[in-house]
Amino acid sequence: MSNVRPITSQPVPSDDRAHEADHPTSLVAKFGMDQPLKLDCGVDLAPFQIAYQTYGTLNAERSNAILICHALTGDQHVNNIHPVTGKPGWWDTMVGAGKPLDPDNYFIICSNVIGGCMGSTGPASHNPATGKVWGLDFPVITIPDMVRAQAMLIDRLGIDTLFCVAGGSMGGMQVLQWTAAYPERVFCALPIACATRHSAQNIAFHELGRQAVMADPDWRGGRYVDEHTHPHRGLAVARMAAHITYLSDAALHRKFGRRMQDRELPTFSFDADFQVESYLRYQGSSFVERFDANSYLYLTRAMDYFDIAADHNGALAKAFTGIKTRFCVVSFTSDWLFPTSESRALVHALNASSARVSFAEIETDRGHDAFLLDVPEFFEISRAFLQAAGKARGLASGEGQS
Amino acid sequence: MSMQQTLPLPGVTPERTGGHRTDHLLVADMVRPGSRVLDVGCGDGELLQLLESRGIDGRGIELSREGVNRCVAKGLAVVQGDADTDLVNYPDDAFDYVILSQTLQATRQPRVVLENLLRIGQRAIVSFPNFGFWKMRLQLLVGGHMPRTENLPATWYDTANIHFCTIKDFVQLCDEINVKMERAVALDLYGRPVPLNLPWWVWNMFGEQGVFLLSRGGGK
Numbered sequence: 001m002s003n004v005r006p007i008t009s010q011p012v013p014s015d016d017r018a019h020e021a022d023h024p025t026s027l028v029a030k031f032g033m034d035q036p037l038k039l040d041c042g043v044d045l046a047p048f049q050i051a052y053q054t055y056g057t058l059n060a061e062r063s064n065a066i067l068i069c070h071a072l073t074g075d076q077h078v079n080n081i082h083p084v085t086g087k088p089g090w091w092d093t094m095v096g097a098g099k100p101l102d103p104d105n106y107f108i109i110c111s112n113v114i115g116g117c118m119g120s121t122g123p124a125s126h127n128p129a130t131g132k133v134w135g136l137d138f139p140v141i142t143i144p145d146m147v148r149a150q151a152m153l154i155d156r157l158g159i160d161t162l163f164c165v166a167g168g169s170m171g172g173m174q175v176l177q178w179t180a181a182y183p184e185r186v187f188c189a190l191p192i193a194c195a196t197r198h199s200a201q202n203i204a205f206h207e208l209g210r211q212a213v214m215a216d217p218d219w220r221g222g223r224y225v226d227e228h229t230h231p232h233r234g235l236a237v238a239r240m241a242a243h244i245t246y247l248s249d250a251a252l253h254r255k256f257g258r259r260m261q262d263r264e265l266p267t268f269s270f271d272a273d274f275q276v277e278s279y280l281r282y283q284g285s286s287f288v289e290r291f292d293a294n295s296y297l298y299l300t301r302a303m304d305y306f307d308i309a310a311d312h313n314g315a316l317a318k319a320f321t322g323i324k325t326r327f328c329v330v331s332f333t334s335d336w337l338f339p340t341s342e343s344r345a346l347v348h349a350l351n352a353s354s355a356r357v358s359f360a361e362i363e364t365d366r367g368h369d370a371f372l373l374d375v376p377e378f379f380e381i382s383r384a385f386l387q388a389a390g391k392a393r394g395l396a397s398g399e400g401q402s
Numbered sequence: 403m404s405m406q407q408t409l410p411l412p413g414v415t416p417e418r419t420g421g422h423r424t425d426h427l428l429v430a431d432m433v434r435p436g437s438r439v440l441d442v443g444c445g446d447g448e449l450l451q452l453l454e455s456r457g458i459d460g461r462g463i464e465l466s467r468e469g470v471n472r473c474v475a476k477g478l479a480v481v482q483g484d485a486d487t488d489l490v491n492y493p494d495d496a497f498d499y500v501i502l503s504q505t506l507q508a509t510r511q512p513r514v515v516l517e518n519l520l521r522i523g524q525r526a527i528v529s530f531p532n533f534g535f536w537k538m539r540l541q542l543l544v545g546g547h548m549p550r551t552e553n554l555p556a557t558w559y560d561t562a563n564i565h566f567c568t569i570k571d572f573v574q575l576c577d578e579i580n581v582k583m584e585r586a587v588a589l590d591l592y593g594r595p596v597p598l599n600l601p602w603w604v605w606n607m608f609g610e611q612g613v614f615l616l617s618r619g620g621g622k
Binding site: 351 | 438459470473477479480482488496
């Protein structure tokens with residue numbers, strides 16, 4: 001963690017990041033004018049591309065594929081060095097040799113969501129019709145749109161049924177959307193720290209973040225790329241506010257308490273006297289280096305619109321009627337962004353649909369972000385769930401025997 | 403309320419037959435192969451594992467987080483929940499059997515729970531400690547204090563068991579809410595069936611617990 005890093009001195013983001021939006025350092029599936037992505041808003045998006053990474057090998061039966069769905073600010077770089085930040089993959093606690101999602105046993109796929117900024121078509125990509133960056137001309141996308149695009153990718157990869165779809169937070173929403181839209185294509189599902197709809201409180205937090213971005217004069221009505229600016233202050237503030245919601249009071253207290261940052265006494269200024277301030281500023285400023293501000297607007301909006309029950313006349317259970325998919329729903333005790341009560345509502349609906357569902361609440365003080373962290377009980381449950389499902393799926397022996 | 407108190411309770415080592423608890427085998431034998439079962443208060447999932455090994459599609463509810471997580475880690479389909487509050491969320495006829503093992507006496511509303519069991523399941527299998535067991539009677543009659551046994555060691559002020567009943571009481575409740583008893587077995591302290599086909603009052607005296615296979619009665 002760096003010392004005071006005021007969020008006012010950020011340059012226009014690196015060329016690396018802008019380059020990734022069109023030419024990602026990963027695999028790319030391109031879909032032409034003949035294969036439009038049919039969006040919920042009524043637009044047919046074409047052409048478009050999906051950037052993705054794979055780990056492991058697809059077996060001869062094509063039965064061992066796992067799709068990982070990433071969260072709001074995640075991307076396809078699950079288990080490799082990130083091309084922009086140079087940091088390890090965002091889920092290498094969960095994915096890797098000897099981990100619950102072991103590429104020795106499974107063919108693991110993760111794609112950047114549509115609307116993202118790491119190589120799948122989104123507001124940071126160039127619009128081939130104009131030659132300019134899409135910006136706010138990009139159509140508003142939804143969680144079902146993201147999943148529709150993923151399904152086209154899975155088709156392209158020649159996979160009929162996914163062994164598992166797994167993800168946390170916004171990724172968990174995609175998992176649920178997969179099971180509601182394509183139940184026959186998902187053998188088992190691992191939705192983590194998520195909900196079947198975005199709550200009013202969560203919409204409120206997202207609105208706060210969007211307003212912070214749009215209030216930045218450098219946002220320029222979304223045309224900051226053309227005008228060679230970047231709303232880094234607004235985006236950093238949005239990230240700082242959001243980051244608080246990913247933690248918990250207890251975790252913040254344990255990590256920082258009221259400790260001072262490299263000083264003994266208060267400076268009687270608005271400098272970052274407290275460690276927690278310095279930490280948040282760092283979170284904000286490092287985020288703007290890797291993320292596109294407009295993409296942040298689009299993806300938070302997609303989460304806001306998410307409500308599976310609304311798509312089924314208000315009856316959540318109807319979304320899962322007759323479903324054969326095995327579920328393992330996981331929540332964390334200190335997660336107040338997607339609290340256990342949301343997972344419980346999902347479990348009730350799945351029970352009402354007679355789905356085969358397990359539900360575990362993991363005790364931790366690490367808040368919503370717990371799904372990204374080293375939480376052994378969570379891994380143990382994920383591993384056992386996948387092993388049992390693998391057995392039922394008839395996957396070759398050796399699944400996660402470590 | 404604790405849902406992990408499958409008989410026998412702390413202090414008594416259950417008898418085992420072929421690696422399985424004798425009382426579990428008795429319950430499992432009451433379940434037709436190929437059916438769907440909900441085990442309410444499934445503890446660490448030992449009974450569910452036995453049922454699944456027989457090709458039965460088993461689900462569980464368990465109150466304690468530790469119990470749930472142990473079950474899920476075994477690959478069982480178990481959710482965290484409470485018999486008093488969560489059974490209402492299950493639809494009618496969702497299961498062929500609903501099992502409630504050693505938990506009825508710890509629920510706040512045993513009658514409502516029992517009605518829910520037979521709404522959710524075509525049949526219910528219910529076991530509970532018999533407060534009419536001779537040791538209980540003797541302690542109250544001679545000792546003049548609330549009974550405590552090897553299987554029920556808690557004192558009156560810290561017990562989770564707030565609705566004790568005798569086998570006779572339970573039979574009366576079944577009558578009252580029009581529940582049909584298809585099978586009834588009394589078990590001794592170690593979970594072994596009391597072998598003889600004896601009259602009710604004998605079981606009510608010598609059965610440490612009762613196990614009942616119930617179904618919905620005909621319209622009254």
